[in-house]
Amino acid sequence: MTLVQIADFARADHLAVLGAFHTDAEDAALGLGTLILLGPDEPGFWHYVTAQTEFTDSTPNPLDRWSHRTITALARRLGGTPYFPFGTPVRPFITWALRSGRAWVSPAQLLVHDTAGLFVSYRGAILVPGELDLPPPPPKPCESCATKPCLTACPADALTANGYDLPACHAFLETKDGKTCMTQGCAVRRACPLARTYPRVDAQSAYHMAQFHK
Template sequence: MHPPTSHPDTLALAEIVAHLAPHRLEVLGGFGVQTDEPGLPPGTRTLLLLGPSEPGFWAHLTAQPEWQDGTPDPVDRWSRRVIGKLACDLGAKALFPFGGPPWHPFYSWALRSGRVWESPVRLLVHATQGLMVSFRGALALKHAVGLPPAVPRPCDNCSAPCTTACPPGALTTASYDLPSCHAFLDRPEGRDCMSGGCLVRRACPLSQTYARLPEQSAYHMGQFHR
């Protein structure tokens, strides 16, 4: 896609969204910044959080050079290349949830967006992607961008199947027992989680309506459990 026709300092959200679409990325949320904040580039007035847009993201990504070249971390390398170029085209600064330390506080940034919340099991839950939400990067822009209003937290009217979905009871409202999680994934009973994604994430009703492919979840589970 060609660089935007508007000056970067006047880009509207719809123009930014259109620029992301060919890369199968979408704005998952964002927030305005009134004054310079620690951890954000000086002059930042809007932060937009970017993540996969489904259907189509995984098929697009796995056709890219980073996936085909056989070297490590293809998803992160693709994210750096694509979001870095988008930032240049949009007059923004690209920020990523990987590559630290130091680590950017994507969790707390997401909570400021009005479209992402802490779920009963403390994983982030998104207004449309549920517990399958993931961030590939963020754009720090030097102008104010009109953002949609906050929406109600979906967990407030949910029976919370996520709270009882973990077979070994490693992930609950009380805690996350990481050693127990990995031990379960090593056993035959853990193959479903490894091949289709974490059962807690999949239990969320919003996750079930989001078109994320099991192959993508399997890749990320393999990265997590290695």
């Protein structure tokens, strides 16, 4: 089994391989193998996933439930073990993303991905046995981003010298001016040049913002 073959299997459910790395002796809780990070395959992810049964049965957390069902089934097919960024125990997905060589901490201190930009999101991961051949890591996109618009895009001024001001962000989202962020996604994420070309629909961003700002 190759990473390309696994990506083809995942694509059947509109999932994309967003990175992978070989585990080592420090990953005793996981075991040795290759951990593959999965996220939305765009374009078309939201149209596909919202047509699934989890979005029509009026039960909470449809996206997480779909992710669990779909990625668990794929893990069985691959003879691997699934992991998720929701539920317990809490898994270190940000650390895993950084280890994949395809995600970095952006100037805005949010995770940035080589293709999804600041719109990167992970639906799960699968640990498969053995060390698969992995492509070399791409360059960090922020290094060639001259203007770094993410640093000045926040209308709530929630990105401060002391870190992310979460209360200021939530307070802004309650205002009339916060409607655009609620319906189209975080202004900082939208400002990222990679995110501007990433075909994520507004309805998907609105769903995530509603989950964030409850």
